[in-house]
Amino acid sequence: MGKELRQTIKTITSHHLKKNKSQVFGQNLTGVGWVAGTLPKLFEKDGVIELPMADVAGGGIVTGSALMGKRPIYIIRYQGYNWFNCIFIVNYACKSNAIWKIPCPMMIRGISSEGSIGPVAGSAHISTIYKMPGLKIFSPMTNKEYSNVYKNFMKSKDVFYISEHRSSYSNTKEFKNDLTGNKDIILMPISVTRFAAEKAKLILEKKGFSVGIIHLVNLKPFLIKSEWIKAIKKSKFGVLMTDNDYVDGVLRILAHQINEKTNKPVSVLGLDDKTAGHHKKVDNLPPNELKIAERVKIIIKKK
Amino acid sequence: MINNKRNFSLNVFERASICRHFENEVYKRIVKKEIEFPVYLSAGQEYAPATIAEIVSKKQIKPLIFGQHRGHSIYLSFGGDINKLIKELKGKKDGCTYGMGGSLSIHSMKINMYGHDGFMGSNACIGTGACFSSKKPTIIFIGDAALEEDYVLASLSWVSKKKLPILFVVDDNNYAVLTKKDERRDWEAKELAKAFKMQSFDMMDDPMKISKYLKKSLFKQPTLVNIHTQRIFWHAGAGKDKENVFDRYLQQKKLLGRKADLLDEKIKKRMKLLWEKN
Ligand SMILES: Cc1ncc(C[n+]2csc(CCOP(=O)(O)OP(=O)(O)O)c2C)c(N)n1
Numbered sequence: 270m271g272k273e274l275r276q277t278i279k280t281i282t283s284h285h286l287k288k289n290k291s292q293v294f295g296q297n298l299t300g301v302g303w304v305a306g307t308l309p310k311l312f313e314k315d316g317v318i319e320l321p322m323a324d325v326a327g328g329g330i331v332t333g334s335a336l337m338g339k340r341p342i343y344i345i346r347y348q349g350y351n352w353f354n355c356i357f358i359v360n361y362a363c364k365s366n367a368i369w370k371i372p373c374p375m376m377i378r379g380i381s382s383e384g385s386i387g388p389v390a391g392s393a394h395i396s397t398i399y400k401m402p403g404l405k406i407f408s409p410m411t412n413k414e415y416s417n418v419y420k421n422f423m424k425s426k427d428v429f430y431i432s433e434h435r436s437s438y439s440n441t442k443e444f445k446n447d448l449t450g451n452k453d454i455i456l457m458p459i460s461v462t463r464f465a466a467e468k469a470k471l472i473l474e475k476k477g478f479s480v481g482i483i484h485l486v487n488l489k490p491f492l493i494k495s496e497w498i499k500a501i502k503k504s505k506f507g508v509l510m511t512d513n514d515y516v517d518g519v520l521r522i523l524a525h526q527i528n529e530k531t532n533k534p535v536s537v538l539g540l541d542d543k544t545a546g547h548h549k550k551v552d553n554l555p556p557n558e559l560k561i562a563e564r565v566k567i568i569i570k571k572k
Numbered sequence: 573m574i575n576n577k578r579n580f581s582l583n584v585f586e587r588a589s590i591c592r593h594f595e596n597e598v599y600k601r602i603v604k605k606e607i608e609f610p611v612y613l614s615a616g617q618e619y620a621p622a623t624i625a626e627i628v629s630k631k632q633i634k635p636l637i638f639g640q641h642r643g644h645s646i647y648l649s650f651g652g653d654i655n656k657l658i659k660e661l662k663g664k665k666d667g668c669t670y671g672m673g674g675s676l677s678i679h680s681m682k683i684n685m686y687g688h689d690g691f692m693g694s695n696a697c698i699g700t701g702a703c704f705s706s707k708k709p710t711i712i713f714i715g716d717a718a719l720e721e722d723y724v725l726a727s728l729s730w731v732s733k734k735k736l737p738i739l740f741v742v743d744d745n746n747y748a749v750l751t752k753k754d755e756r757r758d759w760e761a762k763e764l765a766k767a768f769k770m771q772s773f774d775m776m777d778d779p780m781k782i783s784k785y786l787k788k789s790l791f792k793q794p795t796l797v798n799i800h801t802q803r804i805f806w807h808a809g810a811g812k813d814k815e816n817v818f819d820r821y822l823q824q825k826k827l828l829g830r831k832a833d834l835l836d837e838k839i840k841k842r843m844k845l846l847w848e849k850n
């Protein structure tokens with residue numbers, strides 16, 4: 270059994286606190302599962318700071334810490350709280366270097382999850398903040414990806430938003446892109462939908478479709494590699510992107526860029542444009558492998 | 573004893589006079605449309621920052637400073653570079669904020685003054701975090717209206733809980749743009765801070781009073797001081813809401829007599845020259 274992602278995050282955090290004398294801020298961090306086992310069992314004296322239940326002020330307090338060069342980590346336990354937590358981060362920390370030439374680097378761990386959690390707490394909410402300048406956004410789902418993002422953060426002067434997913438914490442595997450040969454369609458999944466997309470690929474291949482995959486980790490800045498462009502241009506039916514944020518957000522922003530570069534149709538599949546309730550019957554979930562496979566079949570049939 | 577008092581008052585007056593003549597020069601340029609972005613003049617409100625700057629300077633403390641939008645007098649009182657502020661207001665690259673700051677977002681690392689983003693009260697949270705992580709003495713200047721922001725209240729609560737060495741200075745000009753305090757709330761800043769178990773004071777912008785209350789306990793415990801001031805000009809831009817508002821600077825000038833007159837005349841001339849030169 271390989272190492273789980275939660276262990277990597279925990280090790281990185283311990284190292285960051287000890288070696289860099291940094292601080293981790295958030296609400297309800299200590300105890301109750303220690304952020305799903307991603308936080309070492311440390312307290313205020315070690316740099317793990319319990320913030321009061323003042324979500325807007327909390328983001329400002331972490332911004333002040335970052336302004337002092339502490340390189341704090343800010344844990345947002347549910348990305349739905351970005352609405353409150355990120356106000357001063359995107360309006361001060363992210364702009365500080367541009368206006369005052371004072372970098373204000375911090376690493377935000379925004380955790381997404383879904384399933385029976387109601388109208389505000391579920392899913393990813395990157396779209397809320399995506400447009401703001403001075404912000405970098407990543408969504409690592411594997412050990413290597415996470416370590417790389419952290420290494421880059423330590424070399425950077427920017428605010429890093431790490432869009433995590435609870436289901437990825439037990440992940441031990443790495444992902445690989447598949448762009449070999451001529452594909453019918455290429456999947457470009459984000460966050461937790463990467464696990465489903467891999468499964469959908471297998472389902473579709475068994476049915477005789479040729480399906481490529483490009484795993485998206487670096488969301489902002491979004492760089493489209495030349496080998497991706499080549500493969501997409503060669504594909505018969507273009508791209509299907511998937512995400513666990515609402516469909517009218519980051520997905521369409523990125524889809525537009527891919528379409529501009531390749532001139533190929535880019536379809537998107539994310540959370541439906543509707544409010545989730547609490548019961549299973551009224552939830553709003555990211556696409557699973559069946560839904561992704563289904564959509565691919567529709568796209569191919571349409572042509 | 574009297575002499576000491578006199579020095580202190582004259583020093584404070586000098587700082588205030590720099591602010592006043594600076595603002596008068598800015599005023600003229602707004603009228604002439606040489607400055608076209610929103611400018612928040614602080615004339616009439618100089619005595620709070622001027623007095624506190626003199627106190628910390630005497631104590632040889634260099635605090636972190638987090639001001640709000642009406643920041644010229646904070647910048648100047650604490651010794652920010654005058655030439656650079658003039659250049660900033662003229663939009664020049666060698667201004668104190670590289671031509672990016674306008675009037676609202678000015679900053680100066682020389683005096684540890686951090687810039688404001690434009691969200692009223694954001695400086696309360698950011699200053700709190702900066703103090704928490706650096707443990708440096710910190711002053712947060714905030715308007716009587718910004719104090720009402722929910723996140724400012726939350727910051728006060730946490731500052732008190734963590735016993736941070738922060739002085740909140742509420743610059744109470746009684747206005748949020750043109751809405752008076754009694755139209756907005758039924759509580760006083762001093763009572764609010766008390767409820768959060770913070771040391772708190774309420775006073776006019778009389779330098780001797782400010783000094784009396786703050787001198788001993790400065791940065792020893794979380795403190796809020798609500799200082800009543802009188803805005804002479806409009807909320808933004810060049811104009812007057814009322815004639816004949818009480819003017820602390822003129823009152824002190826009269827009180828201090830000839831020494832103050834001479835000093836004031838010198839500063840006025842110098843300021844005019846600096847504005848022409850930059
Ligand atoms: C978060 C936020 N809300 C509203 C405004 C609009 N606004 C700018 S200045 C101001 C009044 C501020 O009053 P106060 O804090 O007392 O400072 P003063 O202007 O009196 O110095 C308002 C409401 C703003 N800039 N930011």
Ligand SMILES: [Mg+2]
Nearest residue numbers: 715716745747
């Ligand atoms: Mg006011």
